[in-house]
Amino acid sequence: xxxxxxxxxxxxxxxxxxxxxxxxxxxxxxxxxxxxxxxxxxxxxxxxxxxxxxxxxxxxxxxxxxxxxxxxxxxxxxxxxxxxxxxxxxxxxxxxxxxxxxxxxxxxxxxxxxxxxxxxxxxxxxxxxxxxxxxxxxxxxxxxxxxxxxxxxxxxxxxxxxxxxxxxxxxxxxxxxxxxxxxxxxxxxxxxxxxxxxxxxxxxxxxxxxxxxxxxxxxxxxxxxxxxxxxxxxxxxxxxxxxxxxxxxxxxxxxxxxxxxxxxxxxxxxxxxxxxxxxxxxxxxxxxxxxxxxxxxxxxxxxxxxxxxxxx
Amino acid sequence: xxxxxxxxxxxxxxxxxxxxxxxxxxxxxxxxxxxxxxxxxxxxxxxxxxxxxxxxxxxxxxxxxxxxxxxxxxxxxxxxxxxxxxxxxxxxxxxxxxxxxxxxxxxxxxxxxxxxxxxxxxxxxxxxxxxxxxxxxxxxxxxxxxxxxxxxxxxxxxxxxxxxxxxxxxxxxxxxxxxxxxxxxxxxxxxxxxxxxxxxxxxxxxxxxxxxxxxxxxxxxxxxxxxxxxxxxxxxxxxxxxxxxxxxxxxxxxxxxxxxxxxxxxxxxxxxxxxxxxxxxxxxxxxxxxxxxxx
Numbered sequence: 001x002x003x004x005x006x007x008x009x010x011x012x013x014x015x016x017x018x019x020x021x022x023x024x025x026x027x028x029x030x031x032x033x034x035x036x037x038x039x040x041x042x043x044x045x046x047x048x049x050x051x052x053x054x055x056x057x058x059x060x061x062x063x064x065x066x067x068x069x070x071x072x073x074x075x076x077x078x079x080x081x082x083x084x085x086x087x088x089x090x091x092x093x094x095x096x097x098x099x100x101x102x103x104x105x106x107x108x109x110x111x112x113x114x115x116x117x118x119x120x121x122x123x124x125x126x127x128x129x130x131x132x133x134x135x136x137x138x139x140x141x142x143x144x145x146x147x148x149x150x151x152x153x154x155x156x157x158x159x160x161x162x163x164x165x166x167x168x169x170x171x172x173x174x175x176x177x178x179x180x181x182x183x184x185x186x187x188x189x190x191x192x193x194x195x196x197x198x199x200x201x202x203x204x205x206x207x208x209x210x211x212x213x214x215x216x217x218x219x220x221x222x223x224x225x226x227x228x229x230x231x232x233x234x235x236x237x238x239x240x241x242x243x244x245x246x247x248x249x250x251x252x253x254x255x256x257x258x259x260x261x262x263x264x265x266x267x268x269x270x271x272x273x274x275x276x277x278x279x280x281x282x283x284x285x286x287x288x289x290x291x292x293x294x295x296x297x298x299x300x301x302x303x304x305x306x307x308x309x310x311x312x
Numbered sequence: 313x314x315x316x317x318x319x320x321x322x323x324x325x326x327x328x329x330x331x332x333x334x335x336x337x338x339x340x341x342x343x344x345x346x347x348x349x350x351x352x353x354x355x356x357x358x359x360x361x362x363x364x365x366x367x368x369x370x371x372x373x374x375x376x377x378x379x380x381x382x383x384x385x386x387x388x389x390x391x392x393x394x395x396x397x398x399x400x401x402x403x404x405x406x407x408x409x410x411x412x413x414x415x416x417x418x419x420x421x422x423x424x425x426x427x428x429x430x431x432x433x434x435x436x437x438x439x440x441x442x443x444x445x446x447x448x449x450x451x452x453x454x455x456x457x458x459x460x461x462x463x464x465x466x467x468x469x470x471x472x473x474x475x476x477x478x479x480x481x482x483x484x485x486x487x488x489x490x491x492x493x494x495x496x497x498x499x500x501x502x503x504x505x506x507x508x509x510x511x512x513x514x515x516x517x518x519x520x521x522x523x524x525x526x527x528x529x530x531x532x533x534x535x536x537x538x539x540x541x542x543x544x545x546x547x548x549x550x551x552x553x554x555x556x557x558x559x560x561x562x563x564x565x566x567x568x569x570x571x572x573x574x575x576x577x578x579x580x581x582x583x584x585x586x587x588x589x590x591x592x593x594x595x596x597x598x599x600x601x602x603x604x605x606x607x
Contacts, residue, residue, distance in 0.1 A: 050413045052420075097592055100599040101551070104355050104412055108547040109595065115544045116588035123581055233544065237420060244417065277428025284421025288414050289406060 015158050024150040025222070028157045030262040032219040035164045037242040037254035039211035044240075045249030046172050047204045048184030050107045052236050053114025054212050056094070057087040059231025060117060061213030062220040066133040067126055069221070076139045076147055080160070080217040087213020088206060090117070095205035099198050102187070111233065118231045132227030136220055153222065160218050164211045169251065171207060180204050212239075234277075238265075241280060244287045247294025256295050319577050325456045327573045333462050333531060335569015336469035337363075340524040341546045342553065342561040343473055347480070348517040349555050350493040351510055354404060354415030360543025361426040362392050362518045366525020367534045368430055371439045381444040385526050392522025393515040400514040405507075423540060430536035438533030447530075465527050472523060473562045476516075480558055489513065548591040554604020564602060 018027055036058055043049045065083030068074045074082065098109045121127045128134070138147040147153040171177050179200050182190040191197045220226045229235060238261060246257025261280075268276050287294070293301060314321045341359055348356050369388045373379035379387065399422065407414045447461040480486040492499040492506050500506045532538065546565075553564030568587050576583040594601065 050416070052416075097595045100595050104349075104416060105551060107413070107416055108355065108551055109591070111544055112548040112551065112588050112591055115548075116585050116592075119584040119588075123584075233540070237424065240417065240420075274432045275428060277431065278425050279428075281421045281424025281426075281428060284424060285403065285418060288418040288421065289403060292410075292414070 019151050019154045024154045028222045030259045031157050031161045032215045033262055034255040034258035035161045036212050036215035037239050037258045038168050039208045040239045041243045041254040042168050043208040047180045051110040052107045053110035055231050055235035056114035056117040057209040057212040058216035060090050061087040061216035062226040062230045063127050065217040065220040066136045066226040070136045076221050083217030084213045088210045091206045091209025095202045099201045121231050134225045136224045247296035250296040253294050253296035322456045327577045331569045331573015333465050335566040337524050338549050339562045339565030340469050340520050342549045342565050344517040344520040346555040346561045351513040353412050357419040358422040359521050360539030361423040363521040363525040364539030366522035367529040370526045370529040371441050371534050388526045389519040389522040393519035396515040396518035400511050438535050441529045443530040477558050545587050548587045551591050552594045554601025557603045560603025
C-alpha cells in the first residue's frame with residue numbers, strides 16, 4: 001500500500017468516525033463549505049480565474065432546493081439535484097459573459113453579476129425576500145431513511161462531499177485539467193498551441209458553478225432554511241479566504257481552510273460579535289502579505305526545504 | 313400638469329437630478345479607480361470603504377470636534393489621502409511584482425477591516441448629517457425645484473473631475489504620470505522618482521474617494537455599509553466604460569447615474585440592477601467596454 005493510499009484511507013476513516021466525536025451540525029456546515037471552497041479552487045487554483053461571485057451559485061442552488069422541497073414536495077435527493085441544475089444553468093449564462101474579459105476584470109464582472117442575482121433574490125416573491133425560506137423539511141432519502149436524525153444526514157452530506165471531491169480530483173488530474181493549468185500559467189501560449197481556451201475556461205467555470213451549487217443545495221437541506229446571506233458578497237469573500245488560507249491550487253488546502261474559517265466564525269461570533277468581519281479582513285491581509293501559499297502550500301514548501309525533495 | 317409617458321415632468325426631472333447626483337459619485341470613484349489602476353495595476357477594492365470613511369469622518373468631525381462642513385471638505389480628503397499613503401507604503405508596495413489578483417485580495421481585506429470596524433463602532437443604521445446652512449432650500453427653476461445642495465454636489469464633482477482630467481492630460485506633471493503608466497522603467501531612467509509618483513497617485517485616487525464621501529455625507533444616509541454597496545456598482549461602471557480613458561470614466565459614470573434615475577421612474581423594480589444588466593449587454597456587444605481598447 002502506498003503512503004498516499006494510507007493517507008486517503010485514514011482521512012476517510014476520520015470522516016466516518018467524526019460525528020461521534022464532534023457536533024454533527026458543525027461538521028455538515030464545514031463540509032458544505034469545504035465542497036464550496038474546493039469548487040472555487042478549481043477555478044482560482046487550477047485555471048487562474050478569480051471569481052468574486054461564487055455565492056450566486058451557492059445561493060441560487062440553495063433557494064431552488066429550498067423552494068422545490070418545501071413548496072413542490074420534492075424529496076431531498078431530487079431537491080439537491082434540481083438545485084445543482086439551477087447552478088449549472090446560471091453558471092453557463094454567467095460563464096459565457098465573463099470569459100469575454102480576462103484577469104482583473106473577471107473578478108469585477110463576477111462580483112457585479114452576483115450582485116444582480118442578490119437583488120433578484122431580494123425582490124422575488126418565491127425567495128421570501130428578507131425573511132428567506134424557512135422550515136424546509138429534511139424528509140426521507142429515497143422514501144426510506146429519515147434525515148431528521150443529524151447523524152444519518154451527516155453521512156449523506158459526507159457522501160455528497162466525497163462525490164464532489166472525487167469529481168474535482170478526477171478533473172484536475174485528467175488531460176482536461178492539464179490544459180486548465182496550461183491556461184493558468186500562460187494563456188496566450190495555450191491558445192497558440194491550438195487549444196480553444198475560451199471553451200476550456202467555460203467548461204471549468206460551469207463545473208465549478210455546479211459543485212458550488214451542490215454545496216449550496218445540500219446546505220439548504222442541512223439547515224432547513226435559506227436566507228439572503230447565502231447569496232451575499234460576504235459569502236463570496238468567505239470562500240475566497242478559505243481557499244487562500246488553506247492554499248490555492250492544492251487538493252486539500254480549501255478543505256483545511258474551510259474548516260478553519262467555519263470554526264473561527266462559529267467560535268468568534270459569540271464572543272466578539274460584528275468584529276468577526278475585521279478578523280476575516282485581517283486574515284486576508286496577513287495571507288496576502290506573508291502567507292501566499294496558504295497552510296498546505298507553506299507546509300509543502302517547508303517539507304521540501306527540510307527534506308530537500310518533493311513529497312510523494 | 314405636463315406628463316411624459318404618464319409621469320409628471322417635475323417628478324421625472326427630480327429623479328433625473330437624483331440620478332445625476334449618484335452619477336457624480338460613480339464618476340469620481342471610477343475616475344479614482346482608473347487612475348490607480350493605470351499607475352499601480354491594482355484594482356482598489358478598498359475604494360468604497362474609503363468613500364464611506366470620508367462620510368463617517370465628516371460626521372465625526374462635526375459631532376465630536378465641532379469641525380463644520382467646509383473644513384471637512386478640505387481636511388477629510390487629506391486625512392484619507394494620508395491613510396492611502398500609509399496603505400501604499402506598508403502593504404501595496406510589496407505586491408507590485410506579483411499577479412494583480414493579490415492587490416485585489418489585499419484591498420478586499422482592507423475593505424473588510426474598515427467596514428467591520430465602523431459597523432462594530434456605529435452600527436448599521438444611518439448617521440444623520442444636516443445640510444450646511446448655505447445650501448438649505450431649493451432654487452425655483454420655474455419647471456422644477458432644484459435643491460441647492462444637489463446643485464452643489466453636481467457642480468463640485470464636475471469641477472473636481474474636470475480638474476483631474478486637466479492635470480493629467482494638460483500639465484507637465486500629468487505628462488510624467490501618463491509616461492510612467494506606459495513605461496515606468498524608462499521614466500525612472502530619465503531621473504523621475506517613480507516610486508514617489510506611485511504613492512502620490514494612490515493618495516490622490518483615494519483622496520477623490522474621500523472627497524466624494526464628504527459630498528455624500530449630507531446627501532445620503534451615512535452608514536458603514538454604504539461603501540461596499542457602491543463599489544460593486546462602480547466596478548460595473550468601470551467594466552462598462554473600460555479604464556482606458558479619463559474622460560470615458562467620467563462620461564460613463566454620469567450617464568449610468570442618469571439611466572438609473574430614469575429606471576427608478578419607469579420601472580422601479582429594476583433600479584438596483586439596471587447597471588448590472590447594461591454591463592452584461594456591453595460584454596456581449598463590446599467586450600472591451602465603451603471606451604476601452606481591444607488588446
